[in-house]
Amino acid sequence: MGVSMSDQLRRAISELMPEIIDELKAMVAIPSVAFPAFPSEPVLAMANRAVDAFARYGVSAHLEEIPGGYPAVWAEIAGPPGALTVLLYGHYDVQPAPTEGWHSDPWVPTERDGRIFGRGAADDKSGIAIHLATLAAFEGRPPVNVKLVLEGEEETVSHLEAFVAAHPERFAADVMLIADMGNLTVGEPVLSVGLRGHVKAIVEVETLDDPVHSGLFGGAAPDALMALIKLLAKVSDDHGSSAIPGIGNFEWQGADYSEQMLRANAGVLEGVDLVGSGPIASRLWSRPAISVLGIDAPSVDEGGNVLQPRARAVVALRIPPGQDPDDAMGKLVAFLEQNVPWHAKVTVTPNKKSPAFSQGTDGVAFAAMREALAEAYGTDVGQVGSGGSIPLLDELRKASPAADFVLIGAEDAELSRIHGPNESVDPSEIEHMALAQALLLTKLGQG
Structure with missing residues (x-):
């Protein structure tokens, strides 16, 4: 043969x-x-x-x-x-x-x-x-x-x-x-x-002309870094899921991804909760996910007793299959512009789109x-x-x-x-x- x-x-x-x-x-x-x-x-x-x-x-x-x-x-x-x-x-x-x-x-x-x-x-x-x-x-x-x-x-x-x-x-x-x-x-x-696709935007918040003494003006003058932190806290809900409205999602129908495997693969520390809800596979592959990839602000070692006049961050939104990236970018930009506290000046610049x-x-x-x-x-x-x-x-x-x-x-x-x-x-x-x-x-x- x-x-x-x-x-x-x-x-x-x-x-x-x-x-x-x-x-x-x-x-x-x-x-x-x-x-x-x-x-x-x-x-x-x-x-x-x-x-x-x-x-x-x-x-x-x-x-x-x-x-x-x-x-x-x-x-x-x-x-x-x-x-x-x-x-x-x-x-x-x-x-x-x-x-x-x-x-x-x-x-x-x-x-x-x-x-x-x-x-x-x-x-x-x-x-x-x-x-x-x-x-x-x-x-x-x-x-x-x-x-x-x-x-x-x-x-x-x-x-x-x-x-x-x-x-x-x-x-x-x-x-x-x-x-x-x-x-x-x-x-x-x-x-x-x-x-999943990916859209990123850079958000910059401004509140003051220059840095000012946190003792003399803190409690009344708005701190840009605090304004940015409050804004970023709104992009996810209490479970850690994306709070950007109007982004598509669906339940994953293929192989699942166990919680044990995720904890091991991602190196999640013992006792720390996972974020999101529902099947792990859906959270990873068919639902949106929001993250903050970087913040421009004084480091801990260099932070002085001042209120910051401006601060910025890059916000990334992972989008599921079927979601148009232009639409997702528009919704992300609109959310950041509309949710900044204290009428602080905000500039949102689209950074990158990956379908x-x-x-x-x-x-x-x-x-x-x-x-x-x-x-x-x-x-x-x-x-x-x-x-x-x-x-x-x-x-x-x-x-x-x-x-x-x-x-x-x-x-x-x-x-x-x-x-x-x-x-x-x-x-x-x-x-x-x-x-x-x-x-x-x-x-x-x-x-």
Whole structure:
């Protein structure tokens, strides 16, 4: 009896994994932080490293210049005549990594407890590793047409979004395969079907011409910092849920997220209550959430006995799938303007909008990936959402309105700790996801 294609791919990817993990470690060692205040050399070094890595497995990638930003890693591979086109997406930039809280150097990939630790090990250089292993399993000749795009600014202000909007034909595809997500728990496969969006506004409150003595004038003259605090206290109710009116929400119908898992994953201190109400999955994936991301005010060490003339903060509202970001921004701005106390002067400046995203579950590629994941992992596949956002997905959908989106990845929610200290990835997740992705391409190649 001959060896099935599934067995061939499983064996090929298993044999490739030591090389793929070495590639991942080399990428993790490059501090490719694309934030404006960070040096550009590591970011460009990472882009070139990715180009070289794919070239070693027969994929002719190059750097595609993106006006105003860092280049994308781009490749196009022609499949058999009449084959479907699949776009593989990931990103090579990472979050900054302050050393506080890390158990090892964030830029030195370290193996511990069966995982690889380092900034970007999960988010999203594991996604690059998945694509690399997938294409390597086919020796650079997949059974479908492939467009590979690795973004260099997903973690900061993306210039790729405008590039996609200006050149939609270059990103046209039948299937968009996004490797920047993950399972809730290692070994339990899920497909992500919804991502919350994000709107942010900067609110500034003014009450006085200049700072004045808190003893001479406190109790009568309005303090801007206190006015700001009172305003910010109104953006959530007593349960911690968003109090901004008119924002959509719904109950999550897929896999749930246990309170125990949330407390462990978020590091909630013992005895501290969770915020919001209802199922955890709904609070995280299908309801709005409000937060204050920063305040400009004197520090505790520098605070003098004065009333502050002005203070400002950045307020962020996560919005569920189906909520229009322009409408949400308008409601957030209006709420902040209308609820400032004491007729203080208030200026609210919209800062950033990232649309929510929802994925239908009746597409051919979605169904094929559910089968592929079940085959790769040997277990049933769940459906989850994400509280985060990937703004580029909205532009990709505009480029190919009929495309089927498939969102997967190796960033498990339980232990990966993306964006925080001790970020890590389980290599088995990369292997299983690469196998599932290769099986999907095979199924699509068979029509």
